[in-house]
Amino acid sequence: MNPDAEPLDAEVLMEFSERIAALPPAEAGWVGRLFDECLRARLHEAELLAATADESDEEQGLPAEHGALSEDLAQVALDTAEWLKTLWQVGYMGAGSFPSAPRSAFPTVELEDVLMSSLFARIRQGKRPLPFPPPTRNGSPWHELLEGESEAYVVDAEIVADADGKALVATIDACSDWRVVEELQPGSAYLLQHQGKGPLFRLHLAAGGATLRREPPRWSRVIALVERGGFRSFVLHWGPDDGREQTIPLRAATWERAESAAEYWIAARHPEMYGQIRFERRE
Structure with missing residues (x-):
């Protein structure tokens, strides 16, 4: 031998x-x-x-599971995979550094991209990424505007009109993807939506500056608690106002998780209505 x-x-x-x-x-x-x-x-x-x-x-006084992958490291690996998948499928990385679809090659991800990514931070907090790019504020995804408390944000805004003076789009804090849905008051108040998806926002222009506030929900839908054989589950009653209705099962064990699951389903299937629906609970 x-x-x-x-x-x-x-x-x-x-x-x-x-x-x-x-x-x-x-x-x-x-x-x-x-x-x-x-x-x-x-x-x-x-x-x-x-x-x-x-x-x-x-x-050496090390724990028995020293050689195994810890739960924290495993979660980091899963979160990183979710982050990279979202970058590829949805295509938002902030600051417009990710190539637009169709994408043929994954860009180089630097350490700074990881440290500065609000999307990665969001996933690490246990929140699901949106299935569409959110508005950006000075180059960074602005999730708080969509999901936080409805408050007036002071912004730097400009309305772009066509040759006839009709307001078409708006640039807000360096994001030029805002569409004008309605001109509420000529020259001073506009109803906006980002890329035709998500909540509606009211932009108010004044001499001292501009403010942006999310509009309250326009529609309501029912989330119902269903009990069968001792098991509890939740469903979303979804459908147009003409009476036709779908029953969407929600993977949730609590009312709060059911509403979160319903919001994500709407964001994925009907992004133009996301953030514009109020949920009613029915037991």
């Missing part, structure tokens, strides 16, 4: 297994038994090495 020979890796061992199966029956029998014995020896060696590592950890 050559003590300096490198141990065979798993792929080479599997190739040996295939070659043994191709041997004549008289040879395959004893070679196969010898190969099985080698595999048992390799497995026993791995068990001994693992036990030795555990003893070394105990001597």
Whole structure:
């Protein structure tokens, strides 16, 4: 035996297994038994090495699960995967640095992108990413505007009109993706929506500056508690106002989670209505 020979890796061992199966029956029998014995020896060696590592950890005062991936690290890995998937599918990274669809190559993600990403911070807080890009404020995703308390934000705003003076779009804090839904008061008040998705906002222009406030919900839908056989579940009653209705099951155990699940379903299926619906609870 050559003590300096490198141990065979798993792929080479599997190739040996295939070659043994191709041997004549008289040879395959004893070679196969010898190969099985080698595999048992390799497995026993791995068990001994693992036990030795555990003893070394105990001597150093390390926890028994030191060699395993901790729950925190596992969650970071899952959150990172969710972040990268959202960057690819939805395509927002802030500051317009992500290529627009169709995307053929993933861009380089630097350490600064990770540290400065409000989307990644949002996912790390346990919140689901929106299925569409939110408004940005000076280059950073502005989730608070969509989901926070309805308050008036002081903004830097400009209305862009066509040749006939009709207001078309607005630029707010360097984000030019705002559409004018309605001109409420010529030159001073406008109803806006970002890219035709999400809540409606009222923009008020005055001599001292501009303010932006989210409008209250325009419609209401029912979330119902259903009990069958001792099990509780929640459903969203969804449909147009003409009486046709769908019953959407919600994966939730509480009213709060049910409303959150309903909001996400609306954001994914009817983004133009997201943030414009008030939920009524029915037991």
